[in-house]
Amino acid sequence: QPIRLADYRPFPFAIETTRLVFDLSPSATRVRAELAIRRTGDGDAPLVLNGERLKLLSVTIDGQALSANQYAVDAEHLTVPETPDQFVLTTEVEIDPLANKALTGLYMSGGRFCTQCEAEGFRTITYFPDRPDVLSRYSVRIEADGGLPHLLSNGNLVDQGSLDGARHFAEWVDPFPKPSYLFALVAGDLDVVTDSFVTMSGREVALKIFVDPGQASRATYALDSLKRAMKWDEEAFGREYDLDLFMIVAVRDFNFGAMENKGLNIFNSSLLLADPETATDADFERIEAVVAHEYFHNWTGNRITCRDWFQLCLKEGFTVFRDQSFSADMRGAVVQRIKDVRALRARQFAEDAGPLAHPVRPSSYLKIDNFYTATIYEKGSEIIRMLKTILGAEAFRKGCDLYFERHDGEATTVEAFIACFTETSGQDLSDFFAWYEQAGTPAVTLTSDYDAQASVLTLNLRQSTAPTPGQPTKRPLPIPVAIGLLSQGGESLRDTEVVLLDKDAMTVRWEGVAQPPVLSALRGFSAPVNLTTDARPSDRYVLFSADPDLFNRWEAGQTLARDLILARAAGAPDEVGEERYAEALGQALVDEAAEPAFKALLLSLPSEPDLTLLSEEPADPLALHEARDALRIRIAIHLGDLLRRLHGEMQSSGEFSPSAEAAGRRALRNACADMLSADPHDENLTRLVGHYEASRNMTDMIGGLYPLVCIGGEAREKALSAFYDTWAAEPLVLDKWFSIQSRDPNPDVLDRVVALTRHPAFEPTNPNRLRALVSAFASFNPARFHDPSGAGYRFLADQILTVDKFNPMTAARLVEPLGAWRRYKSDLGALMRQELERIAVHPDLSKNVLELVTKSLT
Ligand code: ARG
Ligand code: ZN
Numbered sequence: 001q002p003i004r005l006a007d008y009r010p011f012p013f014a015i016e017t018t019r020l021v022f023d024l025s026p027s028a029t030r031v032r033a034e035l036a037i038r039r040t041g042d043g044d045a046p047l048v049l050n051g052e053r054l055k056l057l058s059v060t061i062d063g064q065a066l067s068a069n070q071y072a073v074d075a076e077h078l079t080v081p082e083t084p085d086q087f088v089l090t091t092e093v094e095i096d097p098l099a100n101k102a103l104t105g106l107y108m109s110g111g112r113f114c115t116q117c118e119a120e121g122f123r124t125i126t127y128f129p130d131r132p133d134v135l136s137r138y139s140v141r142i143e144a145d146g147g148l149p150h151l152l153s154n155g156n157l158v159d160q161g162s163l164d165g166a167r168h169f170a171e172w173v174d175p176f177p178k179p180s181y182l183f184a185l186v187a188g189d190l191d192v193v194t195d196s197f198v199t200m201s202g203r204e205v206a207l208k209i210f211v212d213p214g215q216a217s218r219a220t221y222a223l224d225s226l227k228r229a230m231k232w233d234e235e236a237f238g239r240e241y242d243l244d245l246f247m248i249v250a251v252r253d254f255n256f257g258a259m260e261n262k263g264l265n266i267f268n269s270s271l272l273l274a275d276p277e278t279a280t281d282a283d284f285e286r287i288e289a290v291v292a293h294e295y296f297h298n299w300t301g302n303r304i305t306c307r308d309w310f311q312l313c314l315k316e317g318f319t320v321f322r323d324q325s326f327s328a329d330m331r332g333a334v335v336q337r338i339k340d341v342r343a344l345r346a347r348q349f350a351e352d353a354g355p356l357a358h359p360v361r362p363s364s365y366l367k368i369d370n371f372y373t374a375t376i377y378e379k380g381s382e383i384i385r386m387l388k389t390i391l392g393a394e395a396f397r398k399g400c401d402l403y404f405e406r407h408d409g410e411a412t413t414v415e416a417f418i419a420c421f422t423e424t425s426g427q428d429l430s431d432f433f434a435w436y437e438q439a440g441t442p443a444v445t446l447t448s449d450y451d452a453q454a455s456v457l458t459l460n461l462r463q464s465t466a467p468t469p470g471q472p473t474k475r476p477l478p479i480p481v482a483i484g485l486l487s488q489g490g491e492s493l494r495d496t497e498v499v500l501l502d503k504d505a506m507t508v509r510w511e512g513v514a515q516p517p518v519l520s521a522l523r524g525f526s527a528p529v530n531l532t533t534d535a536r537p538s539d540r541y542v543l544f545s546a547d548p549d550l551f552n553r554w555e556a557g558q559t560l561a562r563d564l565i566l567a568r569a570a571g572a573p574d575e576v577g578e579e580r581y582a583e584a585l586g587q588a589l590v591d592e593a594a595e596p597a598f599k600a601l602l603l604s605l606p607s608e609p610d611l612t613l614l615s616e617e618p619a620d621p622l623a624l625h626e627a628r629d630a631l632r633i634r635i636a637i638h639l640g641d642l643l644r645r646l647h648g649e650m651q652s653s654g655e656f657s658p659s660a661e662a663a664g665r666r667a668l669r670n671a672c673a674d675m676l677s678a679d680p681h682d683e684n685l686t687r688l689v690g691h692y693e694a695s696r697n698m699t700d701m702i703g704g705l706y707p708l709v710c711i712g713g714e715a716r717e718k719a720l721s722a723f724y725d726t727w728a729a730e731p732l733v734l735d736k737w738f739s740i741q742s743r744d745p746n747p748d749v750l751d752r753v754v755a756l757t758r759h760p761a762f763e764p765t766n767p768n769r770l771r772a773l774v775s776a777f778a779s780f781n782p783a784r785f786h787d788p789s790g791a792g793y794r795f796l797a798d799q800i801l802t803v804d805k806f807n808p809m810t811a812a813r814l815v816e817p818l819g820a821w822r823r824y825k826s827d828l829g830a831l832m833r834q835e836l837e838r839i840a841v842h843p844d845l846s847k848n849v850l851e852l853v854t855k856s857l858t
Contacts, residue, residue, distance in 0.1 A: 002364040005310040011129050012041030015136040020126065024113055024144040024187055026098040029106065030057070032090065033126040035136075039085040047080040047089070050123035050130040053105075054093040059127075061087050078127040091127045100124075101765050101806035109253035110212065112188025113148070114266060116259055119309055119368045122180035132306045133411040135177035143169045144187050150210060152186040154178070154262045156244060174262055176242065179305055179411065184261030186249045191216040197227050197241070200234045205241050210249040211273060218273035221284060221658060222248065222291050229292035232326050237400060239299045248272065248291070252731060255767050255809050256372070258290050260297030267294070270732055270768050276656040276697040278733050281663035283698075288330060293323040299404060307411045309368040313360045313436070314414050316372075317380020324381060331660040334550040335597045341525045341551070342610075344382065347374035348528070350613055352441045354820050355856045357468035361414055361436040366851040369809045375439070382528040383435045389480045389498060389526055390432070391425045398424040431478050431502060439468040442477055442529040444501065450516050457513040459483070462505040463529070469855065478502040482526035485510075485517040490546030496523050518542045523549040537563075537577065544584055550594075554601055557585065561631065562606045566615055568627035578631060582638035589642060596650060597664025603671040605631060608782045618825040625745065625783030629678065636679035644687065647672040656697050663699070670703030677707030685715065692719055698733070705740060712746045734761055735772040742777035749784045750791055753777050757799075764803055767810045774799045778817035785817065786824060790831035793818060797835035800849060801842055808846030815839075815849060819856035833857065 019034040037047070056073055059066050061083065072079045078091070100107035105124030106115050115121065123130040140153040146166040155174025162168045190210040197205045207226060209219040226248070233239040247264045254268035271290045274283050300322065301315035328336040351357060351374050358373070360380050365371055388396040399421035407416060414436055422429045442465045449458045461481065465474035479501040485494040493515065499508055518539045522531045535543075543556035560581050567574050588594070588602050605628060612619040636643065650669035652662065673691055676684045688711070692704030701723070708719040720741065727733035738761075742753050756762055756773055763769050778785050778796050785792040796818060804811035821832035839845070840853045 002366050003309075003368075005308070005361075005363045008308050008310075010041060011131060011134050012039065012045035013047060013129070014038045014040045015129065015134055018128075018136040018138045019140075020138065020183075021141045022143065022185065024097075024142060024148070026108060027096045029095050029097055029113075030092060031095065031126045032092045033128065035089045035128070037083070037087055037089055039083070047083050048129075049078045049127040050076065050120070051078050051093070051127035052076055053124050054095060054127065056127075057092040057094060058090075059092075060090045063088075063090075076123075093126055095125065102809065103253055103255045103767070103807060104809065106185065107253070109251040110188075112186065112190070112251065113144075114186050114188075114249065114251050115184050115261075116255065116266065117183050117261070118181040118259060119372075120181075122183055125183075128180050130180050131308070132179040132181060133308060135179055135305075135409075135411060137177050138172075138174045138183065140172045140174075140185065141169060142172075142185060142187060143167055148187040148189060150186065150188060150190050150192070152184075152210070152247060152249065152264055154182070154184055154264050156263075176262060176303070177409065178262050178302065182260070182262045182302055182305075184259070184264040184266055186210070186251075186264065186266065189213060190249070193219045193223055195223055195227070197230050197246075199230070199240045201240060203240075203244070205230075205243070206245045208245070208247045209272070210247065212250070212252075212269070215250070215269075215273055218275050218278070219250070221274045222267075222272045222287055225288040225291040226295060228288075228330065229295045229326060232292070232329065233296055233299070233322075236325065236329075237299070237322070237397075237404075239296075239404070241298060242303070246295075248294075252768070253766055255807070258294050260294040260301055262298070262302050265294045267291075268768065270735065273732060274658075276658070276699075278698055278727075278730055280699040280702055280736075281658065281666055284658045284663070285327070285331070289323050289327050292326045293319055296322045296326075303409065304404070304407045305411045307413050309365070309371070310361055310363065311413050312368075312371060313376045313380035313383075314412070314417055316377045317360060318384055318417075320377050320381035321384035324385075332595070332597065334554075335595070335601065335660075335664070337524060337551050338554050338598075338601050340378075340381075342607075344374070344378045344528060345613070346607065346609055348378045349441050349530070350609065350820065351375050351816075352379075352439060352468070353613060354816075354823070355469060355858070356816065356819055356852065357439045359437050359439045359471075363437075367812070367848045369848055370812055370851055379528055386435070386480055386527055387421060387429075387432070389482075390478070390500065391421060391427065395425040395427075396421070434475055434477050438465065438474055438477065439471055440465040440474065442479060442527075443532065444479060444481065444522075444527075444529045445532045446481070446483075446519070446521050447534045448517075448519055450513065452516065455511065455513050457485070457510040457517060459499070459508040459510065459519075460505070461499065461501045461508070463501055464504070469858070476502060476504050479527045479529060481521060481531075482523040484520045484523055484547075484549060485513065486520060486542055486546060487515050488518060488542060490518075490542050492548055493517050496549065498526065520547050520549055520552045522552070522555075524551045525555075537580075541580075541584055545587060550598060553588075554598070557588070557602055558606050560584075562611065562614055565606065565611055565624065565627045565631055568630055569611075569615065569620065569623040570617070573627075573630070578634050579638065581631075582635045585635060586639045586642055589639070589646065595661075595664055596668040597660065599646075600664065600667035600671040603668070603675060607780075609779065612782060612823065618829070619823055620825050621782035621786040621828075622788075629745075632675060632678035636675050636677075636684075640676070640679065640684075643672045643676050644684075647676065647687065647691075666697075666699045666703065670699070673703055673707050677710050680711045685711065689715060689719075698736075702736060702740065706743070709740055709744050710746075712744075716744075716746075728761070731766075731768075735768050738762070738769060739772035739776040742773050743780050745781065745783060747784070749777070749781065750787060750795065754795060764799075765806065767807070770799075770803065770810065771813075775814060775817075778814070786828050788827065790834070793832050793835040797839055800839055804846050804849050805844075808848040811846065812848035812852050815852040815856065819852065821856070 017036040021032040023030040097106045104121040142151040151170035153172035159171035193209045195207045243263045250267045250269040250272040252269050258267040300318045403420040445462045447460045481499045484496040540556045547553040611624045650665045695701040708715045800814045821829040
């Protein structure tokens with residue numbers, strides 16, 4: 001049965017201290033837990049601890065072994081019906097980390113022990129109240145073989161030494177009470193990169209990043225990012241680090257991106273290791289963001305944690321907002337905003353429009369792991385952003401300060417968070433709270449009437465939100481809509497003003513508008529909504545060339561391109577419009593004032609998954625692909641000379657720099673290459689082959705390889721095999737080799753993807769490799785995934801069933817592309833549904849997959 005928010009009850013005991021002793025051994029690790037427990041609630045409540053896949057060896061209370069009738073064990077709990085009011089419970093269990101391919105709890109990656117406990121992995125390590133509102137002080141002893149020289153856990157290292165034989169030990173104490181999901185342990189042979197940071201109050205913090213032997217030079221960018229993040233959090237939020245040591249460990253086998261364990265973050269190596277030869281600019285950018293994200297959790301997540309998992313957005317949405325703000329300061333606000341909005345639309349809007357739509361704070365779940373979603377993270381961040389817009393920066397910061405002060409050391413709720421802003425701003429935020437409770441992307445329409453005689457502009461705004469599963473009717477939300485006005489000639493007529501649309505419909509009168517204006521609405525994407533306006537293409541061209549709000553300048557171009565592609569896909573191509581668009585795009589690309597990174601974004605057309613979401617009819621992915629390609633060809637032909645010129649000008653000869661400016665130049669050059677590949681005549685082909693062969697960093701190399709893969713034929717084969725030969729020994733680069741092939745738009749791609757599942761380098765037990773091939777194909781190659789034969793769907797369903805046997809969390813993440821079946825034309829939708837049904841009736845399905853498949857079918 002589902003877990004419900006309304007059923008929340010505090011745990012009736014406090015775990016004052018937690019002493020853990022690990023005797024590490026790959027297939028028989030022993031864990032002794034001594035819990036100092038005090039009853040805090042109801043006098044007769046039994047002690048019920050979580051525990052799964054544990055072999056219980058002994059259980060004692062205050063040193064007395066319990067007899068069989070004094071406790072009960074089932075597959076998920078240890079229950080002691082009668083306990084004293086204050087006592088020490090000691091359990092000893094045995095676990096098998098080597099056999100653990102689910103990558104939750106304690107497992108092994110490349111011969112190293114590591115952990116991932118969020119959300120509910122700790123219960124596979126020992127018996128414990130594995131819930132975020134039980135905070136305890138931990139001390140940890142690790143004993144292991146000398147072949148595992150580094151023994152790490154949370155907090156401070158207080159002792160270490162050797163034991164009999166070839167074994168040794170380490171003792172760690174974490175002074176900060178924490179919930180079990182923040183526990184971490186690592187043991188292994190690792191190289192370490194060390195540095196230090198002096199906090200604003202003058203304390204020195206040792207920084208250590210642990211990586212696979214030989215990889216130390218690839219950790220320097222992460223280390224640099226960490227120091228910048230620490231500084232930024234002091235300046236932007238007044239948050240200082242609190243331990244003497246901050247450690248990060250990179251592991252190759254990891255279900256997610258990274259984890260904020262207190263003092264010992266654990267990262268997927270793809271989000272930590274980078275050098276110019278093996279990592280792209282996008283990797284550098286993500287590393288900077290994720291290192292910051294996990295670091296920022298030290299306050300938003302660790303010092304103040306969640307009362308229960310329904311409050312997940314309290315830490316995740318806020319922390320994403322903080323990392324996005326950091327990236328904006330590091331790399332430029334406009335480009336960052338465009339990228340964030342692109343990701344939001346592609347992932348979160350899609351989720352909100354499908355069977356898995358849920359509120360940012362859901363009210364029930366079967367497996368919490370399924371709720372680490374774009375909605376909770378990205379829409380959660382948008383809510384904080386709107387809060388800041390509505391309150392203003394100063395009041396926002398005051399509310400944050402109060403939150404940090406008042407709730408430090410607590411496990412709290414979204415209500416308590418919002419109450420801080422209500423208090424410091426004096427504004428009533430009760431309507432605003434609906435953003436947390438209501439699923440679905442609001443549709444906002446904006447139309448206007450201009451009265452030239454009276455110089456009055458009337459704005460008519462409306463909102464509505466379509467029903468989502470379990471929420472048939474919707475309330476109006478307070479939506480901040482930032483609007484500015486331009487003249488027909490592109491001059492600014494009126495600066496941005498935020499209109500708060502908080503009813504189903506409202507009308508705003510703006511006086512003193514002296515000429516017929518062009519509206520620039522939802523500037524900076526001021527709210528996570530779908531906006532429809534009565535703008536004519538000519539208005540959009542004004543915005544595209546002149547809007548001082550660069551987000552909306554980009555947005556105007558995207559909207560123009562989208563409408564052209566959708567018209568063509570529907571069988572009504574607007575050839576004149578396409579020429580006009582290509583012409584305007586060319587103008588934008590020669591604008592001296594615009595940064596290359598921004599131009600690169602102008603040059604990338606709406607993606608195929610985005611177009612699917614935006615098409616009003618049930619989508620035909622192949623038709624969308626072909627229509628998009630037709631526009632690319634037109635641009636490549638119309639702007640051929642310009643694209644080749646820019647491609648040449650953006651080439652850098654100097655030394656590699658990961659800076660945003662240098663990355664922007666590479667991005668523009670690669671966007672030109674990508675566009676030119678749509679028109680692969682000899683001159684372009686020679687240029688692209690030259691680009692690939694001369695590339696000296698991974699960004700340029702991938703930027704050259706993908707166009708050749710798209711062109712197909714001999715160019716593709718040669719480039720792919722050269723790439724493989726160069727990088728066969730580098731797992732992170734090989735992931736790219738797999739993923740690029742799964743995004744191959746040529747019709748034979750599914751056969752190639754299936755063949756790649758038999759490649760010796762394909763390891764389905766490694767989530768990065770699996771996602772590189774399988775998720776990339778299903779999510780980013782819609783034209784081929786949605787093959788009318790249904791073979792793409794069958795392939796994905798087979799993969800889900802295979803992976804579910806050993807890694808339910810990662811298997812569950814593969815379900816989403818099939819879940820969108822309602823959005824596709826009926827013959828495709830029926831085939832997708834058929835595969836979901838085939839999965840649903842499979843015996844021994846995990847709860848994780850079962851929950852998503854069931855929800856997708858209803
Ligand atoms: N808290 C981690 C982060 O920073 C992610 C943990 C993911 N865990 C999960 N069960 N999905 O975002
Ligand atoms: Zn997070």
